[in-house]
Amino acid sequence: xxxxSWSDFIAMGGYAYFVWIAYGVTALLVVVEIVWIGRERxxxxxxxxxxxxxxxxxxx
Amino acid sequence: MAIHWFKYASPASFYTLAGRLxxxxxxxxxxxxxxxxxxxLILAPSDFQQGDSYRIIYIHVPAAWMGMFIYLVMAxxxxxxxxxxxxxxxxMVQSLAPTGAMFTFVALWTGAFWxxxxxxxxxxxxxRLTSTLIxxxxxxxxxxxxxxxxxxxxxxxxxxxxxLVGVVNVPIIYFSVRWWNTLHQGASVNFGSTSMASVMLAxxxxxxxxxxxxxxxxxxxxxxxxxxEREQHSAWVGELLADGRATERTT
Numbered sequence: 001x002x003x004x005s006w007s008d009f010i011a012m013g014g015y016a017y018f019v020w021i022a023y024g025v026t027a028l029l030v031v032v033e034i035v036w037i038g039r040e041r042x043x044x045x046x047x048x049x050x051x052x053x054x055x056x057x058x059x060x
Numbered sequence: 061m062a063i064h065w066f067k068y069a070s071p072a073s074f075y076t077l078a079g080r081l082x083x084x085x086x087x088x089x090x091x092x093x094x095x096x097x098x099x100x101l102i103l104a105p106s107d108f109q110q111g112d113s114y115r116i117i118y119i120h121v122p123a124a125w126m127g128m129f130i131y132l133v134m135a136x137x138x139x140x141x142x143x144x145x146x147x148x149x150x151x152m153v154q155s156l157a158p159t160g161a162m163f164t165f166v167a168l169w170t171g172a173f174w175x176x177x178x179x180x181x182x183x184x185x186x187x188r189l190t191s192t193l194i195x196x197x198x199x200x201x202x203x204x205x206x207x208x209x210x211x212x213x214x215x216x217x218x219x220x221x222x223x224l225v226g227v228v229n230v231p232i233i234y235f236s237v238r239w240w241n242t243l244h245q246g247a248s249v250n251f252g253s254t255s256m257a258s259v260m261l262a263x264x265x266x267x268x269x270x271x272x273x274x275x276x277x278x279x280x281x282x283x284x285x286x287x288x289e290r291e292q293h294s295a296w297v298g299e300l301l302a303d304g305r306a307t308e309r310t311t
Binding site: 009014018023025029049 | 104278285289297
């Protein structure tokens with residue numbers, strides 16, 4: 001363990017601004033990518049379902 | 061061993077295989093990221109020269125490796141697609157590009173916030189930084205090229221060509237710190253000798269493993285949507301949708 005307290009950890013030896021912006025933006029991008037992939041999956045399935053229904057309707 | 065690898069070259073069987081693999085890779089990625097962050101941010105000591113600003117290394121280096129490596133994998137799939145004319149190859153290239161762009165951006169961004177406290181500048185037009193920026197533009201260029209072509213099979217071929225031309229940039233990035241006099245430091249990890257303390261090295265390698273597993277999980281998940289989108293007129297997607305199991309998890 002490198003730190004003596006929680007606030008010590010947050011302060012990052014005076015480099016809190018740089019370290020946490022680097023880590024924060026990385027975490028944000030990872031979350032955005034995962035959410036985006038979920039959205040793409042729902043959209044592709046919904047679109048394929050719609051296409052399928054259209055084909056079923058138009059060819060009795 | 062009688063594993064029929066070619067069976068998985070068909071989008072239909074790859075779709076099922078990917079669906080089974082994703083939870084394992086995603087889970088392993090999350091666990092290794094937590095271990096890596098624990099080693100890097102909690103256990104590892106401060107650097108005697110850079111203090112705690114060096115802790116950016118635990119995301120910077122794995123992200124930079126991944127940015128380059130994903131490009132090489134894309135080029136491999138691109139070449140396979142051009143030679144064998146397999147549909148899955150183009151889909152994999154398409155699926156990997158956004159994640160490659162993401163990691164390259166993370167490498168540039170974290171590098172900027174590490175450069176400021178250590179060099180006094182967020183950005184310099186150094187060979188390593190410039191060639192990495194070019195890598196980012198190659199990813200963006202690939203995505204834009206795909207978006208501009210309606211026919212997905214033509215987009216595959218054009219994209220594969222762009223990917224293969226751009227691959228020359230990867231060795232330039234990797235060797236830039238040796239070929240030119242750069243502000244960017246040399247490689248921290250070399251085969252045989254390493255200029256890092258073992259705890260720090262362990263943290264960085266675990267984070268690199270996490271980045272690998274994450275990339276596999278994310279690209280498999282994305283390629284499944286691409287397969288559905290591009291194969292929606294095929295019989296097997298019809299059966300899949302009629303089955304209802306594929307759609308129940310989407311609400």
